[in-house]
Structures are given as structure tokens and as C-alpha cells.
Amino acid sequence: MVTHRAFKVALYSELARIGQALAHPLRIELLDLLAQAERSVEDLAAELALPVANVSQHLQALRRARIVISRRAGTRVFYRLAGDDIARLLLTLREVGENHLAEVDAVLTQHVGQRERAPFPTDTLSDAVRAGQIVLLDVRPANEFAAGHLPGARSLPLAHLASHLAELPRDRPIVVYCRGRFCTFADEAVAILRQHGFTAWRIDDSPADWRARGWPVEVAVMESPRP
Numbered sequence: 421m422v423t424h425r426a427f428k429v430a431l432y433s434e435l436a437r438i439g440q441a442l443a444h445p446l447r448i449e450l451l452d453l454l455a456q457a458e459r460s461v462e463d464l465a466a467e468l469a470l471p472v473a474n475v476s477q478h479l480q481a482l483r484r485a486r487i488v489i490s491r492r493a494g495t496r497v498f499y500r501l502a503g504d505d506i507a508r509l510l511l512t513l514r515e516v517g518e519n520h521l522a523e524v525d526a527v528l529t530q531h532v533g534q535r536e537r538a539p540f541p542t543d544t545l546s547d548a549v550r551a552g553q554i555v556l557l558d559v560r561p562a563n564e565f566a567a568g569h570l571p572g573a574r575s576l577p578l579a580h581l582a583s584h585l586a587e588l589p590r591d592r593p594i595v596v597y598c599r600g601r602f603c604t605f606a607d608e609a610v611a612i613l614r615q616h617g618f619t620a621w622r623i624d625d626s627p628a629d630w631r632a633r634g635w636p637v638e639v640a641v642m643e644s645p646r647p
Contacts, residue, residue, distance in 0.1 A: 441485035446470075447478050448513070454488060455507050455628035456560060456599055457567035458500040504631050511632040514601065532607055538595065538621040545595070545623070546571045555594045559609045568627040568637040570597065578605045585616055593619040600626035 465475040482488045490499045517524045548554045549572035556573040565575040598605035606622035613620035627637045
């Protein structure tokens with residue numbers, strides 16, 4: 421008969437596999453990218469400017485812990501999160517870090533300064549978009565927008581923003597989001613918009629954050645804007 425102690429050791433040893441898989445900053449960053457959209461090993465390596473072999477090893481460690489799953493298409497291997505609960509785990513990890521590690525806020529302040537808080541609650545965002553009170557802009561890459569975006573959002577990747585300003589209305593505030601609180605795409609987009617006379621704000625939420633909270637996101641197939 422299995423003793424109580426042996427049972428607990430066996431059980432928590434299995435749970436510890438998840439902690440061990442997360443115990444590397446690159447793996448957490450990989451999960452954050454995969455929370456946006458499915459990606460190939462090559463795409464992830466290019467995004468992180470790292471060798472494919474290095475990225476592949478870390479992805480395999482995540483796969484062994486059943487945190488991500490993979491599929492093969494020809495010679496390429498694509499990875500995605502194993503479930504929405506992994507996105508919730510990432511959100512919880514970020515919130516715990518911000519609540520209990522002063523260093524997290526210090527790093528954010530050092531690199532992005534003091535961010536202004538948007539003058540409206542996030543949970544009213546969709547209503548404001550539907551009412552035509554604001555323009556909601558997703559400045560992530562187009563494939564991430566297609567995989568899931570906030571309701572009513574418009575896709576305009578940061579790389580194309582400056583050349584498409586004429587397409588944006590000037591009679592309403594523009595609210596910008598990207599990959600979440602630790603992403604700076606939205607900060608850069610707000611700076612560009614304000615330099616050109618737009619009223620613009622960033623929000624910290626991403627579609628992954630909304631999914632983690634059980635809020636709806638939209639999915640669309642779209643083409644990238646021409647430069």
C-alpha cells in the first residue's frame with residue numbers, strides 16, 4: 421500500500437515538472453510569444469535573434485512538461501500553448517512577480533519610464549469601440565492579430581504605422597495595445613501617434629490576457645498592410 425508520504429512525493433514531483441520547465445527566462449518569453457499565436461521554431465528563433473537549435477531545445481523542454489504541443493508541416497515544426505490554462509498561468513506568474521518582486525517594476529520603469537494610465541477602465545473598452553467613441557489599434561504583427569484580437573480592434577502593425585497615419589481618424593482617441601504589459605510596441609506606437617497630433621493611449625491588456633480572464637476575443641483571416 422502506498423504511504424501518505426510517498427503519495428505526496430510522487431504527486432508534487434509531477435507538479436514540479438512544470439516549475440522546472442518554467443525555470444528559464446527564455447522559456448517564459450517563448451510562452452509569451454506562443455500566447456499570441458502559433459509559431460514555427462524558425463519564426464521564434466528569428467524573433468529572438470537566437471540559433472534555431474537553441475530555441476528548439478527550450479521548446480522541447482516545454483513540450484516534455486506538456487506546456488506546449490507541436491505539429492509538423494513538411495520540414496517545419498510549429499508550436500502552440502497546450503491550452504488556455506497556460507495563458508492563465510502566465511498571467512498569474514506576471515501578476516505575482518509584479519506584486520511581490522520590486523525588481524520587476526524597477527526594470528519596467530528603467531526601460532519604459534512611468535506609463536500614463538488610460539483614462540477609462542479596460543472592462544468598458546468594447547462598449548466604447550462599439551459606440552464609436554474610440555479607435556482600438558492592434559500594433560502586433562498581422563499573424564498575431566489574425567490568431568486573436570480584442571473585439572472591434574483594427575490591425576496596423578508597428579512597422580507600418582508611420583506610413584498609414586493618413587488612414588486613421590483624428591476626431592476620436594486612439595487606444596493602442598500589443599502583447600501585454602511587458603511589450604513596448606504600444607509605447608512606440610503611442611509616441612508616433614502623439615508626435616503627429618493624435619490623441620493616443622496604450623493599455624496593458626493583450627488578447628492572451630483577455631482569454632485568461634475568460635473574456636471574448638475575435639479571430640480573423642487578414643492580409644498584412646502594404647508598406
